Amino acid sequence: MQVLVVGGGGREHALAWGLSKSPEVKQIWTTSDNAGINRLARYVGGAEKSIESLARWAQEQRIDLTVVGPEAPLSEGIVDAFRSRGLTIMGPTQQAAELESSKVFAKETMVRAGIPTARFVVCDTSTQAKQAVRQLGAPVVIKADGLAAGKGVSICHTVTEADACIVAMMEERLHGEAGSRVVVEEYLTGEEVSVLAFVAGEEVILMPPCQDHKTVWEDDRGPNTGGMGAYTPVPAVHEALLEDIRQRILLPIVRTMANMGRPYSGVLYAGLMLTDRGPHVLEFNCRFGDPETQVIIPRLESSLAEVLWAVATDRLSETKVRWNGHAAVCVVLASKGYPGSYRVGLPISGLEKAAAYPCVQIFHAGTRREGDTVVTAGGRVLGVTAWADDIKQAVDTAYAAANAIEFPGKHCRRDIARKALIRQ
Ligand SMILES: Nc1ncnc2c1ncn2[C@@H]1O[C@H](COP(=O)(O)OP(=O)(O)O)[C@@H](O)[C@H]1O
Numbered sequence: 001m002q003v004l005v006v007g008g009g010g011r012e013h014a015l016a017w018g019l020s021k022s023p024e025v026k027q028i029w030t031t032s033d034n035a036g037i038n039r040l041a042r043y044v045g046g047a048e049k050s051i052e053s054l055a056r057w058a059q060e061q062r063i064d065l066t067v068v069g070p071e072a073p074l075s076e077g078i079v080d081a082f083r084s085r086g087l088t089i090m091g092p093t094q095q096a097a098e099l100e101s102s103k104v105f106a107k108e109t110m111v112r113a114g115i116p117t118a119r120f121v122v123c124d125t126s127t128q129a130k131q132a133v134r135q136l137g138a139p140v141v142i143k144a145d146g147l148a149a150g151k152g153v154s155i156c157h158t159v160t161e162a163d164a165c166i167v168a169m170m171e172e173r174l175h176g177e178a179g180s181r182v183v184v185e186e187y188l189t190g191e192e193v194s195v196l197a198f199v200a201g202e203e204v205i206l207m208p209p210c211q212d213h214k215t216v217w218e219d220d221r222g223p224n225t226g227g228m229g230a231y232t233p234v235p236a237v238h239e240a241l242l243e244d245i246r247q248r249i250l251l252p253i254v255r256t257m258a259n260m261g262r263p264y265s266g267v268l269y270a271g272l273m274l275t276d277r278g279p280h281v282l283e284f285n286c287r288f289g290d291p292e293t294q295v296i297i298p299r300l301e302s303s304l305a306e307v308l309w310a311v312a313t314d315r316l317s318e319t320k321v322r323w324n325g326h327a328a329v330c331v332v333l334a335s336k337g338y339p340g341s342y343r344v345g346l347p348i349s350g351l352e353k354a355a356a357y358p359c360v361q362i363f364h365a366g367t368r369r370e371g372d373t374v375v376t377a378g379g380r381v382l383g384v385t386a387w388a389d390d391i392k393q394a395v396d397t398a399y400a401a402a403n404a405i406e407f408p409g410k411h412c413r414r415d416i417a418r419k420a421l422i423r424q
């Protein structure tokens with residue numbers, strides 16, 4: 001089987017790594033120059049410039065399965081374009097991907113499906129939005145409707161702060177057209193967890209729950225990032241709660257999407273807040289999470305290619321998805337300055353030493369090969385994943401391996417999975 005992985009970050013490296021262990025896979029192709037992925041996959045050679053040219057290339061190359069990492073190509077209709085050429089691709093159609101690409105659509109669909117979510121008001125003008133802020137009261141959350149590369153959500157602690165945020169988003173167009181409509185939303189408190197599922201037709205198979213670490217500094221301080229680390233399993237999400245999440249959140253959204261003529265197929269990611277009134281949905285993503293994937297894939301015992309193929313061809317009900325009982329932890333190594341501006345092209349050392357630890361995998365997020373050296377090429381540079389029988393051991397191993405890697409300005413949070421350790 002020839003598989004194409006679209007995207008070039010840590011998530012896609014984890015997917016390529018998982019696929020490389022699948023007995024069915026003969027050749028992996030990549031759209032990126034990520035130094036980690038390039039050890040496992042061949043570059044498509046410029047065909048990634050547009051969805052159309054990539055689809056044409058995939059047809060000529062006789063690619064058997066395409067797996068899409070990031071949300072942007074999904075929301076631009078890559079699945080529709082590949083399917084119209086008779087190609088097999090894993091992911092939702094453009095219409096189904098609106099569950100992520102429009103927060104308004106997502107909230108309205110959640111209401112239709114009867115899914116617990118924060119109270120909200122959809123606003124087309126800044127006057128409406130300011131009114132909604134007064135109606136809901138501070139603290140309050142302002143969300144740009146469209147995709148904003150993870151920067152479109154503001155938690156506002158006062159009405160004044162919320163007003164300033166509304167002006168920035170709606171009048172000054174801080175996030176461009178994405179902020180022409182906003183959702184003003186009730187602020188929820190609790191522990192945040194990510195529950196991902198493989199979805200095809202009516203079939204919904206949950207992956208092990210994980211927890212991400214959004215902010216750049218320890219103790220949830222500082223600006224939000226793409227994610228500074230993750231771990232699984234999450235002690236707070238016991239079996240009964242997971243079943244509740246499946247019954248009251250994932251199955252209803254999948255059924256409702258089908259009823260709306262937008263059947264969902266692919267990976268569905270529910271971002272949840274465990275409130276004292278039960279789990280509430282913060283958002284849906286229409287793809288694997290980053291860095292959640294870097295801890296989920298090491299727990300998959302089944303062949304990743306077989307599972308993704310089953311999703312893409314609507315044969316999930318015939319497939320058994322098996323997970324191991326390990327705990328897994330991923331520590332992200334980032335560039336100094338991230339999520340603001342940062343330097344690239346800095347040499348990385350210690351990769352081999354880190355990779356020599358047993359039960360460790362180094363996933364490259366923003367790296368590039370320059371001659372014999374691997375250099376930094378992004379805000380998030382590497383994700384060091386370790387797995388073990390328990391979280392404590394996985395944390396210790398992940399940090400030991402992370403400490404072996406050096407590059408100028410290396411930054412990582414020192415408290416990944418601490419919440420789980422405290423609970424144990
Ligand atoms: N209603 C809410 N109450 C409290 N925190 C929220 C709420 N909605 C979002 N957040 C916080 O903001 C983060 C980003 O919001 P999310 O809806 O996931 O948007 P995106 O991932 O597209 O930026 C969440 O991970 C969560 O920490």
Ligand SMILES: [Mg+2]
Pocket residue numbers: 271283
């Ligand atoms: Mg999110």
